[in-house]
Amino acid sequence: MSVRQLTAVEREIRDALPLGRTVDLSGRLDQTVRAEVLRDLLLGAADVGAGRAGRSDRRGRDGRHGDPDRGSPDPDNPDGGEEDDGDGGEEDDGDGDEDRGDRDGDGGNGDGGDVGGPGPATALRLTRAHITGTLDLTHAVLDFPVRLRGCVLDDRLLLYGARTRQLSFNGTRFRGLTLSTASVDGNLRLNRCESDGQIRLIGTRIHGALLLTGTRVRQRGVALDATRLHVENDIVAHHPAEVLQFPPDAASRPFHCDGEMRLNNAVVGGAVRLEGAHLHNRAGTALSAADLSVGTMLNCCDGFHAVGKVDIGYARVGSRVCLEGARLDATRARGAARTGDGDAGAPDCGEGFDDGDEDDGDEGGSDEDDGDEGGGRSRGVALDARHLTARELVLRPLITPGGTVDLRHAALGLLRDDPATWPDRLLLDGLRYDGLDAAGDDGPRWRWLRLDPGGYRPQVYGQLAATYRAQGRDADARTVLLAGHRHRRSSLGPAARVWSYLQDALVGYGYRPVRAAGWIALLVLTGGVVFSLRPPAPAEGVTPAQFHAGVYALDLLLPLIDFGQEKDFAARGWTIWFAYFLIAAGWTLATTVAAGVTRTLRGG
Incomplete structure (x- = not known):
């Protein structure tokens, strides 16, 4: 490959890369970096002038010629000091740890010593850069940390099929991210990012946590597609009370997804934390997490707001599903998307933001329906929790859900709810639970069972009565069964109905x-x-x-x-x-x- 004429900024990045030094372009007149130059520096495939020989044994490799299965001899510290403790549930957003190596001077041991691969301290740490063109690292193998902090990319960031150590794009703005069928040895940090295009994490394996605190994604249809994603620790997209002030105007904002957030068939070893997240998709489904497997908690609480259906059907959660203090609104689903009536919450996806412009044709077709899968059927369903399995479900939203709540055939240990926020339509057929905890309700909840628009369901009355008997509330159990027979009476013929009235009047x-x-x-x-x-x-x-x-x-x-x-x-x-x-x-x-x-x- 011919030698390129590098700018002063690009030469600075070239010289800092093998030493792991931060290149901070804040306040500079020239913040431009060409994407093709940055790619060649990362892959080690370009003749970039002086120092090439000294770096030849430390360059990253293109996955089409390298060994994608090569591991690190130091798995406990894969990025040499840039990784946090791996606990996504209590994540440090990286602003402190990522600079630790920078304070150690010119590299040396500042990144934790020899971690194998390109060199003892190799890392890309770039702050406040304007990256022009498409940064295409498809199938790349990067054996060192990559951090773009507060940068702006003119186009999509392509990492399809890549094998990486740790990726951190905190505070960065791009026009979409493709990271499908990839592998990340550490955390994937996307805190406070702005994506004016789809983020694809289809079939990706993250050995740490996925961090999305304060991020905003805008894309019609499916905005964040993490179908079959495998995360060993947590997915964190919560709204913490205290976050570091970077950038200052974005520190206090919640995770915001304008379009569908899709986690179908994903596996999360820790928790999924969406406290305070805002998911808006008036085209249908706001959160699609069918067949999701979560090791501990699924938290959609404490200010969580979904406009569109929340689908956690067939999900398996190790401990608790929490919807306390949430707002669920499916009453406006599909209307704005069909009529194009200037929805204020709709994403502004101008020319060049097509979600189908990359070669991802082998990703299982998860985005074929562009977020409208089952759109007609989902209208009016605020929460779809059919066949959900969890030890505890906390269903205490801030206000009455705007739509149907579907709990059919769910299997729960404990159901916590509040009669003040029961939905107008509640599907309960086949629901099983071991215990109930209703805020401010000490009596039988036969009215709760009458919310099912499907009419009389003998199983729901029997389940509630059995639960009351297990709690020693025999009188309440009898009241529930009596209410069940009265409910059944409306479905009987004239003669049977007369006999039913007699039985009720004489002996209940x-x-x-x-x-x-x-x-x-x-x-x-x-x-x-x-x-x-x-x-x-x-x-x-x-x-x-x-x-x-x-x-x-x-x-x-x-x-x-x-x-x-x-x-x-x-x-x-x-x-x-x-x-x-x-x-x-x-x-x-x-x-x-x-x-x-x-x-x-x-x-x-």
């Missing part, structure tokens, strides 16, 4: 046995008064015993018990019809009590 479907005793007492008292005023005549051919009006009424009422009064005396006149009424009432009571007892013995 067997769950109110005291009510039967009350009916018997009332009928016996009434019968005693009637037959005292109009005593029956002695039966023919029988020597009657002494007449007792109350016992006579009781003998008529109880079909299987004989007190002898009914045989000795016969009602006369209009009391004959009253006697028939008592006999019919007795059989009705007996039948409903038997049905209720049978139902109770069968568990409702």
Whole structure:
């Protein structure tokens, strides 16, 4: 390759690269760096003048000629002091650690000694540069840390299929990032970035954490596609109370995604932290995390705001899914995208921001639908948690969700919610849980079960009753089962509905046995008064015993018990019809009590 004429800034970068020194262009008149020069410096493939021989054994290698499986002899410190402790959940955003090597002077041991690969201190540390052209590092193998801090790129950043040590782009602005099917040995730092184009992390493996604090991504359709992403530690896109002031005007902003954030089939060894994140996709789905696997927590709480559907269906979460203090709004989904009515929250994707301009055709087609997969079906669904598996679900949003909440066939250890923010539509069929914790609710929640627009579902009533019984709340369990039968009544035919009303009125479907005793007492008292005023005549051919009006009424009422009064005396006149009424009432009571007892013995 021919020798290029380097600018003063590019020569400074060339000389600093093998020593790991920071090149800070803040305040300089010339901040321009050509992307092709930077690529050649990183790959070690260009004849860049003096010092080439001394760097030839430290250059990065193009993955098409190098060994992509080559590892580092020091996995505990892969970037020589630039890595944080790897705990994405309590991440240092890198602004302090990344400068540690710079304070050690001209390199030497400032980056942790010999880490193998290109050289003992090789690293790209570039601050406030304006990179022109397309920085294409497709399939590159970079055995040293790369840090672009507060830089501006005119085009997409291409790292498709790359094998890297640690990548840090804190505070950098670019027109999209392609890092699919890549491998990052340490953390991938994208804190406070501005991406006016899609970020693709499809099939990528990150051996540390993915850090997105304060970042904003703008792209119609799918803005951040991390399908099949594998992260060994955490995904951190939260809004911390205290962050370092770089850049000063972006320190306090939350992670913001204008378009769909997609984590389908991703595997996260630690937590997914989206506290305070803002996800806006009026074209349909705001967060798509179907089949997501999380080792610890999935936090969409503390100011989390989603405009569009949140889909965590079939996700597996090791401990807790938290939606406390969240805002879920799917009522406006698809309207703005279809009508093009000047949505203030829509991304400004001008010419040159096409998300299909890179050669990613082999990435499994995850972006074929451009975020509209199931768009018609997702309308009005604020939270899709079908078949979710978690030890705990905290469903206490800040306000009532704007759309349906779907919990069908989810398996939960503990469900925490708040009756004040129950949704208008709640799908519960097949939902299983071991315990309930409702804020400010000590009574049975039969009204909660009536929120399902699908009508009567016997399983949901049985599940709630079983949970109450396990907690020792037998009275509440009976109330729930009674409410279930009343709900079922609306689906019965006319005759069955009449019989249902009778069972409810007489014995509460067997769950109110005291009510039967009350009916018997009332009928016996009434019968005693009637037959005292109009005593029956002695039966023919029988020597009657002494007449007792109350016992006579009781003998008529109880079909299987004989007190002898009914045989000795016969009602006369209009009391004959009253006697028939008592006999019919007795059989009705007996039948409903038997049905209720049978139902109770069968568990409702």
